[in-house]
Amino acid sequence: MLSRRLFLKSSAIIGCSAAAHPLLSSIAFASAPGENRLVVIILRGAMDGIDVFQPYGDPELRKLRQKISLGPDQGAHDLDGFFALHPSLSSLMPLWKAGELGFAPAVSTPYRDKRSHFDGQDMLEAGTGTDLDVFQQRDGWLNRLLHNMPGAESETAYSVGTEQMRILAGDAPAKSWTPKINLKLGPQARMLLQHVYHDDPLFREGGLEGMEIASQSMDRIKEKKGPTRDARELARFSASRLNGDTRIATFSLSGWDTHARQSVTIDGALMSLADAILTMREDLGKNWSKTTILAMTEFGRTARENGSGGTDHGTGGAMLVAGGAVRGGQALGKWPGLGESDLYAGRDLMPVTDIRAYAAWALHDLFGTERGALESSVFPGLDMGENPRILA
Amino acid sequence: MATYPELAAIRLGYGLSAQTPPPAGQDEVLASVKRAVADADGVTMAAVRKGQSRLINLAKKRKNGDKSAPEAIKKQRQSLSLLVLRDTQRRFARAVDDPAGFGERLVQFWADHFTVGGGDVVRRVMVGSHVNEAIRPHIGGRFADLMFAAETHPCMLVYLNQNNSVGPNSQLAKKKKGKNKPGLNENLAREMIELHSLGVGAEYTQKDVRQLAKLLTGLTYSPGHGDNFRAAYAEPGKITVLGQSYRGDGPPKIDDIRAVIEDLSRHPATAQHLSRKLVTHFISDDPPQSLVDRLAGIYADSDGDLSAVNAALADSPELAGHFREKVKQPFEFIVASLRGLGVTGEEIMGLKPKQVRQWLEFPLTGMGQKWGRPAGPDGWPEAADDWITPQGLAARIEWAMNVPQKFRKNLPDPRQFMQTALGETASEPLQWAVPKAETTRDGIAIVLASVDFNRR
Numbered sequence: 001m002l003s004r005r006l007f008l009k010s011s012a013i014i015g016c017s018a019a020a021h022p023l024l025s026s027i028a029f030a031s032a033p034g035e036n037r038l039v040v041i042i043l044r045g046a047m048d049g050i051d052v053f054q055p056y057g058d059p060e061l062r063k064l065r066q067k068i069s070l071g072p073d074q075g076a077h078d079l080d081g082f083f084a085l086h087p088s089l090s091s092l093m094p095l096w097k098a099g100e101l102g103f104a105p106a107v108s109t110p111y112r113d114k115r116s117h118f119d120g121q122d123m124l125e126a127g128t129g130t131d132l133d134v135f136q137q138r139d140g141w142l143n144r145l146l147h148n149m150p151g152a153e154s155e156t157a158y159s160v161g162t163e164q165m166r167i168l169a170g171d172a173p174a175k176s177w178t179p180k181i182n183l184k185l186g187p188q189a190r191m192l193l194q195h196v197y198h199d200d201p202l203f204r205e206g207g208l209e210g211m212e213i214a215s216q217s218m219d220r221i222k223e224k225k226g227p228t229r230d231a232r233e234l235a236r237f238s239a240s241r242l243n244g245d246t247r248i249a250t251f252s253l254s255g256w257d258t259h260a261r262q263s264v265t266i267d268g269a270l271m272s273l274a275d276a277i278l279t280m281r282e283d284l285g286k287n288w289s290k291t292t293i294l295a296m297t298e299f300g301r302t303a304r305e306n307g308s309g310g311t312d313h314g315t316g317g318a319m320l321v322a323g324g325a326v327r328g329g330q331a332l333g334k335w336p337g338l339g340e341s342d343l344y345a346g347r348d349l350m351p352v353t354d355i356r357a358y359a360a361w362a363l364h365d366l367f368g369t370e371r372g373a374l375e376s377s378v379f380p381g382l383d384m385g386e387n388p389r390i391l392a
Numbered sequence: 393m394a395t396y397p398e399l400a401a402i403r404l405g406y407g408l409s410a411q412t413p414p415p416a417g418q419d420e421v422l423a424s425v426k427r428a429v430a431d432a433d434g435v436t437m438a439a440v441r442k443g444q445s446r447l448i449n450l451a452k453k454r455k456n457g458d459k460s461a462p463e464a465i466k467k468q469r470q471s472l473s474l475l476v477l478r479d480t481q482r483r484f485a486r487a488v489d490d491p492a493g494f495g496e497r498l499v500q501f502w503a504d505h506f507t508v509g510g511g512d513v514v515r516r517v518m519v520g521s522h523v524n525e526a527i528r529p530h531i532g533g534r535f536a537d538l539m540f541a542a543e544t545h546p547c548m549l550v551y552l553n554q555n556n557s558v559g560p561n562s563q564l565a566k567k568k569k570g571k572n573k574p575g576l577n578e579n580l581a582r583e584m585i586e587l588h589s590l591g592v593g594a595e596y597t598q599k600d601v602r603q604l605a606k607l608l609t610g611l612t613y614s615p616g617h618g619d620n621f622r623a624a625y626a627e628p629g630k631i632t633v634l635g636q637s638y639r640g641d642g643p644p645k646i647d648d649i650r651a652v653i654e655d656l657s658r659h660p661a662t663a664q665h666l667s668r669k670l671v672t673h674f675i676s677d678d679p680p681q682s683l684v685d686r687l688a689g690i691y692a693d694s695d696g697d698l699s700a701v702n703a704a705l706a707d708s709p710e711l712a713g714h715f716r717e718k719v720k721q722p723f724e725f726i727v728a729s730l731r732g733l734g735v736t737g738e739e740i741m742g743l744k745p746k747q748v749r750q751w752l753e754f755p756l757t758g759m760g761q762k763w764g765r766p767a768g769p770d771g772w773p774e775a776a777d778d779w780i781t782p783q784g785l786a787a788r789i790e791w792a793m794n795v796p797q798k799f800r801k802n803l804p805d806p807r808q809f810m811q812t813a814l815g816e817t818a819s820e821p822l823q824w825a826v827p828k829a830e831t832t833r834d835g836i837a838i839v840l841a842s843v844d845f846n847r848r
Contacts, residue, residue: 118511138768162757164767177783178758183790189834192825193789193841199821200843202780210786260454260462307457 033151035290036325036366037242039249039280040142040167040359043273043297044121045256048311049318050303050338050349051266052089053103053331057082060338067309068262083331088270091278095322099392100281102328104358106316106336108299108351115313117257120298125167127356129381141356141378142248143170145363148373157248158241161234165250175246179233183214216240231272232279239283242291247367256297260308277322289324292362292391300349303338316349319358325366327392332358353388360384365391398815399711402848403674403718405493407728410804410812411736415492421706425532425699428486428495435479435520437546443472444514444615472513477745477753479520480763484752485737487727494706498531499523500723501673505666506542506588507771508551510764518547519764535666535696536657540650543584546613546620552580552769559609559627559644581605583769589656591665600634607631607652610644621646634659657696663688670701675710676717677775683710715817716847719776722759724848725788726752729840732813735799751795758787780846792840797833806835819844 056071076084095101110130111123127141146152154173159165162178197203223229238249255269300317336350344350360374375382400421401414415421454461487496503523510516526545530538549555558574581604586592610626626644639648667687671679694700756763806826822842829835
């Protein structure tokens with residue numbers, strides 16, 4: 001812990017100059033790292049895993065929930081005789097059948113008890129344990145992965161959207177872009193700006209690249225209107241980069257904080273998630289077979305529904321995995337049960353696996369990252385345990 | 393060569409204005425510090441407590457199955473969101489209107505030095521109160537008073553978890569047993585030393601942080617309590633921080649905390665740390681050590697009087713020597729653009745919520761400065777390359793192309809606008825480019841998106 005603290009201190013001092021450090025930037029000349037692609041979607045607001053993957057085979061479910069999570073009788077799609085998929089995700093059923101969709105029903109970060117969205121998300125994105133105050137965890141685990149990825153360059157990883165993605169923050173160079181930028185420039189205006197920027201390398205390079213990406217994404221992003229448009233835009237831009245030199249993309253979807261009338265209020269978030277996945281599948285084409293999507297949330301929600309037909313902040317939750325590269329069509333890991341004594345603190349789903357272990361094994365299998373680096377640097381202090389074999 | 397009025401407006405303020413002439417001299421620059429006082433109709437903690445208490449009551453009702461509660465919670469949150477939005481408008485309006493702007497820049501600087509961030513809507517309203525009630529009254533006074541106000545404000549207490557910190561031997565801790573026994577949280581203590589006073593490179597140890605954390609116990613916030621110090625939460629007995637002892641045998645008092653802040657503010661490392669930050673922010677990402685030392689000396693000799701430091705900064709020859717070594721942060725960029733266009737604070741206050749979001753708030757996010765949401769307690773970055781990224785610059789160009797015409801149906805002649813916004817400081821390439829723009833709109837955008845305008 002002391003050495004980590006010292007590391008933070010010294011990185012705070014070098015801070016801004018780190019990106020320009022010759023040792024760090026020299027990796028930009030190495031070759032691009034492999035063909036496998038990873039998309040991490042952060043589901044902000046705490047997705048109710050029990051409602052998304054409904055454990056209707058557990059007899060306790062009906063005692064805890066009467067208005068929501070009603071199983072196949074009320075339109076949910078049976079998955080394996082025990083779990084059923086929420087009706088609003090029906091468009092993903094073909095993926096389940098093709099073995100391109102799976103989930104881990106009871107996972108969590110090491111975060112416990114305070115149940116604050118912001119601290120929970122910070123810990124999820126930092127990928128660290130409880131040995132360090134949450135707010136000191138400034139860099140994210142995808143950024144630390146880049147440090148352990150031979151051949152990584154700034155184009156390798158992209159954070160997409162206006163939401164800050166702490167998961168990719170840190171001193172390893174990475175790109176960010178929001179498809180919301182709507183920059184139409186005529187050729188004359190573009191030429192004049194390039195002239196104005198010419199003598200200032202920072203503006204010259206930033207301007208050139210910014211105008212370039214803007215014009216490319218303008219061609220691609222003519223998204224149909226509708227409630228899931230933002231999600232489709234994020235997914236389409238991500239796919240466009242992943243079809244190029246990018247191998248890691250991350251963005252977030254919100255709308256999961258369903259404290260009341262969850263049977264209605266969760267719909268929009270679920271449809272956005274489904275459309276994001278389907279958009280990527282469509283746009284990635286043959287690259288879909290090399291793609292793994294991990295959709296993670298900061299924590300789960302209470303096992304019991306509350307007085308307003310919603311759920312409150314909990315602990316264990318679900319992680320969704322999708323993509324042509326995954327070993328789908330099944331639930332990953334154990335189911336802890338919903339009996340009174342099975343629950344965490346008598347109220348929340350008990351997490352059976354650290355969500356970071358799944359992420360770590362995914363990185364191991366996708367990018368060949370060594371276990372030693374994963375357990376010490378990317379997810380410091382993590383015990384990865386057995387390989388759950390997310391990938392096919 | 394830029395004149396002093398131009399340098400003062402561009403480097404110490406929010407840029408040249410179509411409405412008011414730049415400050416003629418140092419006196420006019422410093423007068424703006426006196427104007428940057430708290431808003432009469434700004435956000436107050438009293439308003440926060442009221443709104444927060446209502447939300448807590450409604451949440452209880454919702455838990456008990458009250459059908460009307462979810463709708464009432466939504467309404468209450470919306471009304472708090474509007475408070476936040478009004479507060480944002482006010483920050484823009486005051487920065488746009490003030491003739492010299494140095495005071496408003498200092499508000500931004502010190503609010504960032506004592507960063508607090510949101511979370512939920514309640515926290516975001518509290519951030520407004522922190523700026524209004526803790527920062528604004530002290531930017532021209534003693535640093536110790538500013539620091540005391542900033543550290544003990546409820547927003548800081550919540551942001552850095554001080555409200556979860558209880559003395560291990562306090563009256564409260566003695567009453568509880570086992571898992572529920574409360575304990576220390578070091579967050580505020582650590583940042584008070586590491587970020588707010590001595591700086592991370594200074595000579596202090598983990599033990600000093602731990603001891604300061606003990607001394608800070610008692611500081612806490614809950615919406616129903618008017619007093620943010622509760623002796624029952626405080627660690628009793630003598631506590632030593634950086635070789636100085638505080639809190640003897642008597643009952644714990646908030647004065648102990650005032651005393652340690654006085655001592656932290658007088659530490660030589662604090663003078664260096666604050667001076668370096670000021671020079672980095674106002675002069676150069678690579679701050680000239682001679683100016684840092686000069687300001688630190690003035691700070692030490694005046695017992696931490698910020699008015700003396702402000703005066704020395706406003707008078708420094710380095711303003712001319714390091715011109716355009718800094719990049720305007722996104723908030724500065726938008727304010728400076730509006731000043732150049734002659735938009736008034738009154739117009740900004742008259743915007744509809746949707747307009748504030750689309751023309752001011754969302755663009756800030758695209759440029760990398762999500763308003764009220766810095767990534768951590770060390771605030772916004774200072775380095776030019778943190779802001780001028782492909783996305784950050786594209787978002788500035790986009791704003792320059794699209795938003796000016798929302799405010800002004802008849803945009804000014806671009807050549808004249810270049811003169812208004814940059815005075816005699818426009819570079820050759822810009823003077824060459826602007827007259828060649830195909831449309832007025834493009835011409836204005838090229839001025840606003842230029843290196844000349846985005847650097848200061």
